[in-house]
Amino acid sequence: MFDKILIANRGEIALRVLRACKELGIATVAVHSTADADAMHVRLADESVCIGPPPAKDSYLNVPALLTACEITGADAVHPGYGFLSENARFAEILGEHDVHFIGPRPEHIHLMGDKIEAKRTAVRLGIPVVPGSDGGITSDEDAIRIAREIGFPILVKAAAGGGGRGMKVAQSEEQLSSALTAARTEAKAAFGDDAVYLEKYLTTPRHIEIQVLGDGKGNAIHLGERDCSLQRRHQKVWEESPSPALNAGARDAIGETVAKAMRELRYLGVGTVEFLFEDGRFYFIEMNTRIQVEHPVTEMITDIDLVLEQIRVASGGELPLTQQDVRFHGHAIECRVNAENPVSFRASPGKIVHYHPPGGLGVRVDSAVYQGYTMPPYYDSLLGKLIVHGKTRGECLMRLRRALDEFVVDGIETTLPLFRALVRDEDVIDGNYHIHWLEQFLAGGGMDQ
Ligand code: ADP
Numbered sequence: 001m002f003d004k005i006l007i008a009n010r011g012e013i014a015l016r017v018l019r020a021c022k023e024l025g026i027a028t029v030a031v032h033s034t035a036d037a038d039a040m041h042v043r044l045a046d047e048s049v050c051i052g053p054p055p056a057k058d059s060y061l062n063v064p065a066l067l068t069a070c071e072i073t074g075a076d077a078v079h080p081g082y083g084f085l086s087e088n089a090r091f092a093e094i095l096g097e098h099d100v101h102f103i104g105p106r107p108e109h110i111h112l113m114g115d116k117i118e119a120k121r122t123a124v125r126l127g128i129p130v131v132p133g134s135d136g137g138i139t140s141d142e143d144a145i146r147i148a149r150e151i152g153f154p155i156l157v158k159a160a161a162g163g164g165g166r167g168m169k170v171a172q173s174e175e176q177l178s179s180a181l182t183a184a185r186t187e188a189k190a191a192f193g194d195d196a197v198y199l200e201k202y203l204t205t206p207r208h209i210e211i212q213v214l215g216d217g218k219g220n221a222i223h224l225g226e227r228d229c230s231l232q233r234r235h236q237k238v239w240e241e242s243p244s245p246a247l248n249a250g251a252r253d254a255i256g257e258t259v260a261k262a263m264r265e266l267r268y269l270g271v272g273t274v275e276f277l278f279e280d281g282r283f284y285f286i287e288m289n290t291r292i293q294v295e296h297p298v299t300e301m302i303t304d305i306d307l308v309l310e311q312i313r314v315a316s317g318g319e320l321p322l323t324q325q326d327v328r329f330h331g332h333a334i335e336c337r338v339n340a341e342n343p344v345s346f347r348a349s350p351g352k353i354v355h356y357h358p359p360g361g362l363g364v365r366v367d368s369a370v371y372q373g374y375t376m377p378p379y380y381d382s383l384l385g386k387l388i389v390h391g392k393t394r395g396e397c398l399m400r401l402r403r404a405l406d407e408f409v410v411d412g413i414e415t416t417l418p419l420f421r422a423l424v425r426d427e428d429v430i431d432g433n434y435h436i437h438w439l440e441q442f443l444a445g446g447g448m449d450q
Pocket residue numbers: 131156162163164165166200201202203204208232235275277286287436
């Protein structure tokens with residue numbers, strides 16, 4: 001096992017990793033920008049190192065500063081959290097060259113899944129169903145038109161290096177295809193420095209359902225069920241739940257086993273998520289994330305498995321402590337991502353939290369790093385915290401969530417809590433009757449105007 005872990009992240013995920021380290025008896029090093037000197041993860045870690053000024057590129061993405069911090073504190077492993085350097089294969093490699101363990105998959109798997117065209121090819125090879133689309137990158141408009149005719153409109157142009165919903169454009173017809181290609185390429189080049197794009201059939205009313213996996217890199221891998229993340233805004237998840245209201249046990253076992261088998265074949269190491277769109281009873285692979293995800297607590301609540309703790313164990317060379325038969329799903333869990341944003345315009349609302357009272361009680365978990373008097377800096381993403389609620393049934397879970405949301409007080413800045421209070425009382429949401437465009441339709445239809 002590791003002796004000392006440096007947590008190369010901030011906010012609630014840094015705290016989440018810290019908690020797992022404490023339980024395992026591993027010493028912790030927090031790193032922070034000058035803007036985060038008062039942050040909770042810095043206060044609770046055994047040691048802390050300032051790694052640069054506020055902009056992420058000079059601090060949380062500053063590889064030389066992170067290496068120096070490992071060197072001076074004697075950390076033997078780095079946990080990257082999510083975002084920042086968590087899916088940077090080169091960072092994992094550089095750490096290896098300096099005899100520091102990266103808590104995540106092997107660099108070649110990060111690299112493979114980071115290129116969505118390669119990831120899709122790998123999925124096909126491993127027997128995972130994919131969205132119909134171009135075989136590889138698109139090189140000319142003529143090529144694009146020919147392939148689009150074969151697949152049929154609407155078509156989605158996607159960036160090979162994509163992430164966070166960027167570099168994605170829909171074309172409803174041949175006339176729109178060339179401008180969609182140009183727009184996606186420009187956006188991809190600006191965001192990722194890579195303008196490679198590919199085509200996919202645009203599914204009109206799918207759900208987003210993803211499978212959580214855990215592997216030990218020795219050929220053992222299990223799945224931990226699914227999360228339904230269909231409630232999205234601008235392709236970003238807002239509400240996640242497990243089990244999905246759209247799946248039964250048979251469908252879950254079938255897709256879960258397909259994915260677990262593929263991970264065994266890859267000898268995948270660590271936690272990962274294989275993401276699908278689900279329409280008319282069929283799954284279509286879209287991408288794999290090779291890191292811990294924001295929404296992982298939903299899975300923890302219904303399996304009682306600490307994903308971060310297991311991630312650290314397998315990274316240190318441990319074997320999977322569980323077989324698929326040991327995994328038991330119980331009850332229902334829902335997570336709301338509470339952001340410091342206006343709940344209607346979604347404009348960021350950084351600033352001082354003058355009053356803070358998180359909800360509690362049976363089945364209620366809040367993963368957050370804020371506190372009363374804390375000032376949310378404007379430099380990073382606006383996630384204020386995650387409210388995760390568990391119940392024996394989906395009905396009980398919704399009942400508790402309604403109560404917990406009403407109890408949650410954050411004063412001084414705007415938050416998306418009013419959005420969740422509206423969602424949890426909406427009939428479609430109560431019935432589990434939604435797809436990936438539902439939330440944008442709800443907002444456009446004035447769902448938040450009362
Ligand atoms: P990113 O890495 O940018 O998050 P993903 O491939 O994971 O991109 O897709 C993000 C979201 O975009 C999905 O959850 C879904 O809402 C939408 N999306 C992606 N591919 C398709 C598709 N072929 N048809 C319809 N929607 C899609």
